[in-house]
Amino acid sequence: MDFSVKKLASDAGVFFTRAVQFTEEKLGQAEKTELDTHLENLISRADSTKNWTEKIFRQTEVLLQPNPSARIEEFLYEKLDKKLPSRTTNAELLGQYMLDAAKDFGPGTPYGSTLIIVGEHQKRLGAAEREFLQSSSVGFLTPLRNFLEGDWRTIAKEKRLLENRRLDLDICKARLKKAKQAEAKAAAAPDFQETRPRNYVLSASASALLSEEVDKAEHELRVAQTEFDRQAEVTRLLLEGIGSTHLNHLRCLHDFAEAQATYYAQCHLYMQDLQRELSRCANAGGATHTSTSAGCPNPISSALLSEPSSPGATASSSTSSAPQRPGALTIEDMQLPVTGARKAKVLYDYDAHDASELSLLADELITVYTVPGMDPDWLVGERGNEKGKVPVTYLELLS
Numbered sequence: 001m002d003f004s005v006k007k008l009a010s011d012a013g014v015f016f017t018r019a020v021q022f023t024e025e026k027l028g029q030a031e032k033t034e035l036d037t038h039l040e041n042l043i044s045r046a047d048s049t050k051n052w053t054e055k056i057f058r059q060t061e062v063l064l065q066p067n068p069s070a071r072i073e074e075f076l077y078e079k080l081d082k083k084l085p086s087r088t089t090n091a092e093l094l095g096q097y098m099l100d101a102a103k104d105f106g107p108g109t110p111y112g113s114t115l116i117i118v119g120e121h122q123k124r125l126g127a128a129e130r131e132f133l134q135s136s137s138v139g140f141l142t143p144l145r146n147f148l149e150g151d152w153r154t155i156a157k158e159k160r161l162l163e164n165r166r167l168d169l170d171i172c173k174a175r176l177k178k179a180k181q182a183e184a185k186a187a188a189a190p191d192f193q194e195t196r197p198r199n200y201v202l203s204a205s206a207s208a209l210l211s212e213e214v215d216k217a218e219h220e221l222r223v224a225q226t227e228f229d230r231q232a233e234v235t236r237l238l239l240e241g242i243g244s245t246h247l248n249h250l251r252c253l254h255d256f257a258e259a260q261a262t263y264y265a266q267c268h269l270y271m272q273d274l275q276r277e278l279s280r281c282a283n284a285g286g287a288t289h290t291s292t293s294a295g296c297p298n299p300i301s302s303a304l305l306s307e308p309s310s311p312g313a314t315a316s317s318s319t320s321s322a323p324q325r326p327g328a329l330t331i332e333d334m335q336l337p338v339t340g341a342r343k344a345k346v347l348y349d350y351d352a353h354d355a356s357e358l359s360l361l362a363d364e365l366i367t368v369y370t371v372p373g374m375d376p377d378w379l380v381g382e383r384g385n386e387k388g389k390v391p392v393t394y395l396e397l398l399s
Contacts, residue, residue: 018167021174030174033166039232042239043159049242050152053249057144060256064133064141089133092126095119114281121274125267132263140256147245158235165228172224176217183210272393276353341369344381344395358388368395 024030035043070087088096098119105112186207343365350360358381360366368379368390381390 017171018164021167021171025170031170033170033173033228035166035232039236039239042236042242046155046239046242049245050148053144053147057141057148060136060141060144064136086130089126089129091122091129095122095124095126098122114278117277117281118274121270121277124270128263128266128270132259135259136256139259140252143248143252147249151241151245155235155238158231158238162228162231162235165224165231169221169224169228172217172221176214176221179210179214179217183207183214186210275393280353341367343398344368344379345398346394347396348394350391350394352388356389358383358386358390360390360394365398366390368397 021030025032096119098115102112102115102119105115107113107116344367346360346362346364346366348360349362352359358366360381364383367382369382370379374380377392378389379392379395381388
């Protein structure tokens, strides 16, 4: 128990002495040992890396999971070292609600059948989002978290030790300076006013004590300098590892960008497929608008209806009593005067759904133009002797 009390008192004394030295340095009343320029630059770079990594990590968490309650739940599961239960995404939940509503309204009704189509695509979007969240969390957030909670804590600990060693070194320098000043003062003005031998003995004893104090301060300074140099080298080696950390984070950043690009590409394809399904459904409903059979609802926005008519409807003759769809392209339409012929670059592959359409290959150049009365979401495309309708969303018009 006595040993513990002594150690506690000693640690308290060291802490107080360091606090005094630190305060005097801040007030300009004590000298401060400056680190070498290379080490200072390494420390500054490490601090900057930590600050920006922390900001990027926090904002990426917000991007991947905007709900603060969900983030807190994930944090608690992580700290308890338990597996986080699979969470349904909002898109998946919306899609399931749409499918359940379609069952209630009737899948054979126009509204119910459209709810089924949209609901299935929403579930696909939700599944793609969940896969993106998982891959981003493992491939990007985890390395950043490991740096902040692992490597950086070690670096911060060694930096604190280096600061303590520097304070101890400056304390020893100040103590040696004071001891030398006292020795010089005693040597410059000895107490020889009395002629009794006792005074000569006392003066010699005081000089010996001052000399011993100087020797002790010099020894403590050498020890403190050695410990400071050793700690500075350890800290320097750790700080130089920040370059490897940057390379690791660079690879993780590439993986994150790739996962994000894949996710958005999947969403784009799913939405294009949804547009085609809604267009086909709307065209089928328009062809049977005058009949009593159930069909899909008319399109609400032409931006969602970029798909042509069904093959059966296109094959109907010009003498049929059914009204011709605005988006249908017949031989007679092909022969109408063209408007605004220009070149276009194909962005994605496209497979024709019927004989009136033209299949496309990505990156090829074709000639496109419009004909009077044609659906604005479609153009007439020509490639050599081939001609047919092509969707505008698959093209990049060239000036």
